Amino acid sequence: MINMYNSGLSIVRYLAKSNIIVQGRYASQALPQLSSEKYDVKRKNFGTVQAADINYFKSILSEQRVVTDESDVLPFNIDWIxxxxxxxxxxxxxxxxxxxxKILAYCNEKRLAVCPQGGNTGLVGGSVPVFDEIVLSFMLMNKIISLDEISGALVCEAGCILENVDNYVRNHNLIMPLDLGAKGTCHVGGNVSTNAGGLRLLRYGNLHGSLLGIEAVKADGTVIDCLRSLKKDNTGYHLKHLFVGSEGTLGIVTKLAIHCPVLPKAVTLGFFGVENFDNVLKLYRSAKASLGEILSAFEMADREAITSTSKNLKLPNPLSEYPFYVLLETHGSDEEHDADKLNRFLNKEMDSGLILDGTVTSxxxxxxxxxxxxxxxxxxGLLDGYIFKYDVSIPIVKYYDLVPLLRQRLGSKATRVYGYGHIGDGNIHINVTVPEYNKEVSSLLEPFIFExxxxLQGSVSAEHGIGFRKPQYIHYSKDRSALGLMRDLKTLMDPNGILNPYKVLPDDV
Structure with a gap:
């Protein structure tokens, strides 16, 4: 039966809040294999950093902001998974x-490759170097510049942490339209550069629609100022969107303007046990019809996903074990009105059997x-050993098909295979865990999963980008004409190829 969730469960944050924690972890654990060796990549013809280059960087940044000590540089070389x-x-x-x-103009002249890095929470290796690229960290570019409380237009620097910005605008009765599990670490510039989707895309839409303006720096140091905060600006090409999802390969985002919706006055969360995936889809259709404009999130996770989390991280699960779980959230302006709509929906679907058990709280x-x-x-999943993570979009009717297919294909070779994600936008995250990296498992997964x-007419990347791990698979989602245009843009904006090399585009385009 549905009950109001009253148990005093503790709040646990899993994601590390700073590179200090990350660095400590690397000191006590084996380092991952070098990407260049693991994936057999050859270094391109870039310059190498010399003492004179270091001296130049110190002259414009100060000595404290040029990090060369090996142990201090290490965390910036390794992705979080x-x-x-x-x-x-x-x-x-x-x-x-x-x-x-100044940094990019110098690096472009010297042909020194650069890897821009935000919170380093990506899953495809896009934010870490492959060889000896200079890491350009945005952790100190973290100022909130302005907020128009009437229009909701926020202007901030790219290194602002998403959760910090959200907390700031909440004090002005607004919220960020983007919400991610990594919000305590990820940077808003990285969110834009990877076209992050997040948990509430169903309610607040794609990042393209929320982004009002952008400032970015090209490879030659030219600053592109498209930092407007107008909701409508139809003057020519939408240049700001060139940088959305480009992962720092066309230019590096330094500032952005984003539209922040009004803070909802009424928020309710439901967590339900469901018998099978067909019922998950039926419940989603019913939620859209019954809850309409107040439905902000509709998340799905299978039993293995929730079980691994509750067991590995000792997090309490308020429900018994069920084959599937649904997390449903509403955002509205009238608590009584929203509660009435939600109660009617819950009563209906409890009676229909789509919801087996659940808990609701405000x-x-x-x-x-x-x-x-x-x-x-x-x-x-990291606590199982090594994790293969896939972030793909699939038509909703086929949303879960790959998970049982992979379980059958891998058998006992995998510790766990599970799926979870955002039903509302067709984005499923598929995780495969093994005790340690295994080439046999890797070959069984790739390119099979992308094929x-x-x-299924899906996308090989839903919200984390292409990065370093997927350029050779991008053709499964983009034809040669589209890839050719992408290569033309890259050549035009970064002719020396210094911006985040080895990422996004395959070499044979």
Whole structure:
């Protein structure tokens, strides 16, 4: 039966909040294999950093913001799921767009490759070097510049942490339209650069629609100022969208303007047990029809996903075990009105049998505890050993088909195979865990999973980008004409190829 969730569950944050924690972890664990060796990549013809280059960087940044100590550089070389590892010798920490411009102009002249890095929470190796690229960290470009409380237009620097910005605008009765499990670490510039989707795309739409303006720096140091905060600006090409999803390969985002919706006055969260995936889809259709404009999130996770999280991270699950779980959230302006709509929906679907059991709450701490169970799935798999993570979009009727197919294909070779994600936008996350990296399992997964996604008319990347791990598979989602245009844009905007090399585009385009 449905009950109001009253147990005093503790709130647990799994994701690390800083590179200090990450660095400590690397000191006590084996380092991942170098990406260049693991994936057999050859270094391109870039320059190498010399003492004179370091001296120049210190002259414009100060000595403290040019990091060369090997142990201090290490965390910037490794992605958070410990899949990719680069060989950078230097990390630069600019504070202003002008400093970024000077750095890129110099690097372009010297043909020194650059890897821009935000919170380093990506899953495809896009934010870490492959060889000795200079890491350009945006952790110090974290200022909120302005907020128009009437229009909701926020202007901030690219290095702002998503959760910090959200907390800031909430104090002005607004919210960020984007919400991610990694919000305590990820940077808004990285969100734009990877075209992040997140948990509430169903309610607030794609990032393209929320982004009002952008400032970015080209490879030659030219600053592109499209930093307008107008909701409508139809003057020519939408240049700001060139940088959305380009992962720092066309230019580096330094500032952005984003539209922040009004803070909802009424928020309710439901967590339900469901018998099978067909019933998950039926429940989604019913939720759209019954809840309409207040439906903000509709998340699905299978039993293995929730079980691994609750067991690996010792997080309490308020429900018994069920084959599937649904997390449903509403955002509205009238608590009584929204509660009435939600109660009618719940009563109907309890009677129909689509909801087997569940819990509902409007208390912030309890909602966060339930959300934490869902948001921690990505990190929980790391405790099984090594994790293969796939972020794909599939037509909703075929949304879950790949998970049982992979379980059958891998058999006992995998510790776990599970799926979870955003039903509302067709984005499923598929995780495969093994005790340690295994080439046999890797060969069984790739390119098989991308071939199957292509057969289903899906996308090989839903919200984390292409990065380093997927350029050779991008053709499963983009034909040669589209890839050719992408290559033309790359050649035009970065003719020396110094911006985030080895990422996004395959070499044979």
């Amino acid at each position: 410990k899949n990719c590892r680069g060989q950078s010798k230097v990390v630069l920490k600019p504070k202003t767009t002008e400093e970024v411009s 208390e912030p701490a309890k909602m966060q505890t339930i959300w934490n169970l869902r948001e921690s799935i990505a990190g929980a 199957e996604v292509s057969k």
